[in-house]
Amino acid sequence: MTETLFNLTGKVAVVSGAAQGMGRATALAVAQQGADVVLIDRNLEGAEATCEQIRYLGRRTLVTQTNVSDPAAIAELFQQVDTEFGHVDFLGNIAGDGCLSKPEDLTIDDLHRVLQNLVVGRFAMCQEAGRRMLNQRRGSIMNIGSLASSTALGRGHIAYSMAMGAVVQMTRELSTEWSYRGVRVNCVTPAQVVNPSLTARMQDDPTLEGRFLRGIPAGRMGQPQDIAGLAVLLASDASEWITGAIIPMDGGNMAMNAGGTPGHEERAVQSFRSEQR
Secondary structure (H helix, E strand, O other): OHHHHOOOOOOEEEEEOOOOHHHHHHHHHHHHOOOEEEEEOOOHHHHHHHHHHHHHOOOOEEEEOOOOOOHHHHHHHHHHHHHHOOOOOEEEEOOOOOOOEOOOOOOHHHHHHHHHHHHHHHHHHHHHHHHHHHHHOOEEEEEEOOHHHOOOOOOOEHHHHHHHHHHHHHHHHHHHHHHHHOEEEEEEEEOOEOOHHHHHHHHHOOOHHHHHHOOOOOOOOEOHHHHHHHHHHHHOHHHOOOOOOEEEEOOOOOOOOOOOOOHHHHHHHHHHHHHHO
């Protein structure tokens, strides 16, 4: 029963950001369950490395450096997918860039760039995949959003948060429009997941990781592999009645009141008091 529910044999997944992080973890996870995978990333060397692992599993692959901010390039990509594979069953809509700036200093050009990448580009990916899924009356889209879509992060995230708010609402609208026609659309909203850019920021500011952890009751940062189970679930028939969902992947961050104290912090306080005796 379980093997059938999560079996992706014969399905084709399109995954952006496949060179590293959650994109790579998603691509590998669906391939391990039997899917052929289209790997998109501007980091071609990294995407090829992911590709090699997937080919080792015996799956078919296609690697491309498609600019996921450019709707024309995205349309060309899906035409290539039509030629190579003939159908699309799952979209992992993951790649995207933000921009850190104080609101009073954010340039309109930078705002346009972030919105083009995270909103227009992601919509174009959904639109191209969705058209094909609608024709076959079956398919699943997993957008990656952020807790920044629902709560304010501060720290110069205004452009990113605005864009992610749009991604969440786009997910709801597409689900409402498409679900009765067989296409499911969901959004995963991670808290801080370790990646090279976040690692660099934490190295620049040694207090940053501790500040993040104070808001995560699970007591650890996210790791790219944390997306793997969700990706397989959402790509598979196991989730055929899950659509329009905004799914936190955050170690309990959203559940905790802003003034709450996570258990691991309480334990740390008790340990500190014991050491002072």
